[in-house]
Amino acid sequence: MIKKSIGAILLLTCMFASGIMAQQVLSLEQCRKLAIENNKALKIASEQERIAYYEKKDALTKFFPDISFMGGYMRNQKNLHLISSSAIPQGITLPFDIPGIGNTIPISDDVRDAVWKMGEVDIKNIWAGGFTLTQPVFTGGKIIAYNDLRSYAQDLAKTMKESRMTEVLVEVDNAYWQVVSVANKKRLAESFVKLMQKIDSDISAMEQEGLATKADRLSVNVKLNEAEMTLTKAENGLSLSKMLLSQICGLEISDQIILNDENIENIQSEDNTADILNIDEALSNRTEIKSLELATKIYGKQEKIALSEFMPNVALTANYLWTNPNMFDGFEKKFGGMWNVGVIVKVPLNFVSSSSKLNVAKAQTRIKKFELEEAKEKIKLQINQSSYKLTEAQKKYTSAQKNVDKADENLRYANAGFEEGVIAASDVMAAHTAWLSAHSELIDAQIDIILCRIYLNKALGRKI
Numbered sequence: 008m009i010k011k012s013i014g015a016i017l018l019l020t021c022m023f024a025s026g027i028m029a030q031q032v033l034s035l036e037q038c039r040k041l042a043i044e045n046n047k048a049l050k051i052a053s054e055q056e057r058i059a060y061y062e063k064k065d066a067l068t069k070f071f072p073d074i075s076f077m078g079g080y081m082r083n084q085k086n087l088h089l090i091s092s093s094a095i096p097q098g099i100t101l102p103f104d105i106p107g108i109g110n111t112i113p114i115s116d117d118v119r120d121a122v123w124k125m126g127e128v129d130i131k132n133i134w135a136g137g138f139t140l141t142q143p144v145f146t147g148g149k150i151i152a153y154n155d156l157r158s159y160a161q162d163l164a165k166t167m168k169e170s171r172m173t174e175v176l177v178e179v180d181n182a183y184w185q186v187v188s189v190a191n192k193k194r195l196a197e198s199f200v201k202l203m204q205k206i207d208s209d210i211s212a213m214e215q216e217g218l219a220t221k222a223d224r225l226s227v228n229v230k231l232n233e234a235e236m237t238l239t240k241a242e243n244g245l246s247l248s249k250m251l252l253s254q255i256c257g258l259e260i261s262d263q264i265i266l267n268d269e270n271i272e273n274i275q276s277e278d279n280t281a282d283i284l285n286i287d288e289a290l291s292n293r294t295e296i297k298s299l300e301l302a303t304k305i306y307g308k309q310e311k312i313a314l315s316e317f318m319p320n321v322a323l324t325a326n327y328l329w330t331n332p333n334m335f336d337g338f339e340k341k342f343g344g345m346w347n348v349g350v351i352v353k354v355p356l357n358f359v360s361s362s363s364k365l366n367v368a369k370a371q372t373r374i375k376k377f378e379l380e381e382a383k384e385k386i387k388l389q390i391n392q393s394s395y396k397l398t399e400a401q402k403k404y405t406s407a408q409k410n411v412d413k414a415d416e417n418l419r420y421a422n423a424g425f426e427e428g429v430i431a432a433s434d435v436m437a438a439h440t441a442w443l444s445a446h447s448e449l450i451d452a453q454i455d456i457i458l459c460r461i462y463l464n465k466a467l468g469r470k471i
Contacts, residue, residue, distance in 0.1 A: 030263040035183050038256050042179045045257020049175060052168035059157070059164035066157040069143070069150045078136035090126030095119045128338060137328035147318025152311035159308065163301040170294035176471045180461050182252040183266065188454040189248050190269040192447055193241035199443045200238050203231040210432050223432045230436045274453040284394055284467070286387055292468025293386055299379040306372040313368040316361035320353040386466065393466045397459040404452035407445070414445035
């Protein structure tokens with residue numbers, strides 16, 4: 008019996024310990040860190056930044072000589088013959104007659120073949136190779152413009168990553184404070200259920216004593232059911248909001264998480280109403296503006312590249328070539344080589360096509376300038392909207408705080424009056440409902456201030 012008891016205690020202890028280990032307690036900073044580490048879009052942005060870095064390194068190599076090696080082998084079916092077989096005479100004509108033969112001496116086939124083979128060039132196996140070096144001297148500014156373009160593209164990739172980082176932080180903060188909000192509402196719903204249960208117990212006792220009617224008890228039961236349903240909705244909402252936060256942080260949605268701020272009773276929010284809305288600061292800090300400015304510069308460099316199509320290209324070239332067989336000292340079946348240097352000049356003549364490319368590049372640059380001006384106008388509007396919303400949220404909070412004070416006082420009077428029998432149950436329930444609504448609105452107002460502050464900082468390009 009004792010062994011069974013000890014085993015049961017150990018089992019319960021292990022279950023309790025595993026339950027504690029399964030729960031993760033997370034702060035806002037920890038949630039941000041997890042989201043940054045696990046966000047797929049941020050990982051893509053990091054890879055794009057890496058691509059831009061290597062493309063910049065590749066662009067830098069265009070200033071230096073291009074060195075290449077080329078080699079080849081060819082097997083030919085036939086050799087070359089410098090002497091045609093038809094050019095070899097059948098015999099030799101003499102200027103005098105030879106008795107018994109005449110003036111023509113015939114040439115044998117063996118001799119004719121020997122003469123024909125004397126002019127044979129063996130090209131059945133040909134080997135060739137060489138090194139080539141090309142150094143650009145003048146390309147119409149194309150290489151310089153291309154390097155500048157890649158530098159801007161690298162900065163743009165970095166800026167895009169920062170922009171995505173800001174979006175992730177805003178997303179995490181929004182989900183985090185929504186969990187805190189729902190957790191506080193769940194606690195309110197639990198308190199409301201306890202209050203309604205007490206009233207239900209009191210009204211049942213009063214009914215037995217004849218101080219309350221069955222209708223009073225039934226109306227209280229209805230309110231108690233509504234309170235329990237509200238609590239169920241709050242519990243479900245809390246589970247779903249935690250699942251969303253877990254997904255954003257890269258955790259399994261089945262993981263049990265607890266937030267550091269989940270159980271705080273008074274959600275503190277900074278009061279920065281005295282902040283001066285510096286539009287110039289926002290325009291210099293916003294990643295969207297930086298991105299469009301860099302994009303405008305990139306298209307400006309594309310204009311330079313398109314303009315270089317009108318310019319001549321000059322390059323120095325040096326080669327070392329060798330072949331087998333070679334003919335540098337007669338015909339030899341061995342490797343022989345030589346070097347050469349030269350200048351290459353390329354003058355473009357297709358001005359119609361080049362003009363079209365230049366006009367396209369100019370149009371794209373103008374488009375980015377228009378987009379930049381439009382973005383600045385929208386950011387100014389966004390800052391003002393965010394500022395108004397923050398001011399509105401702060402006024403809402405002040406009003407909600409006053410309503411809570413009134414609802415708390417009203418509830419105290421209602422409870423005291425109900426216990427004294429001078430206030431009806433319906434009035435007490437109305438006071439409890441008003442108390443729940445006031446506290447719920449206060450939670451919404453507190454969370455709203457935090458979120459409005461986040462959105463205003465984002466609009467101003469400040470660190471979130």
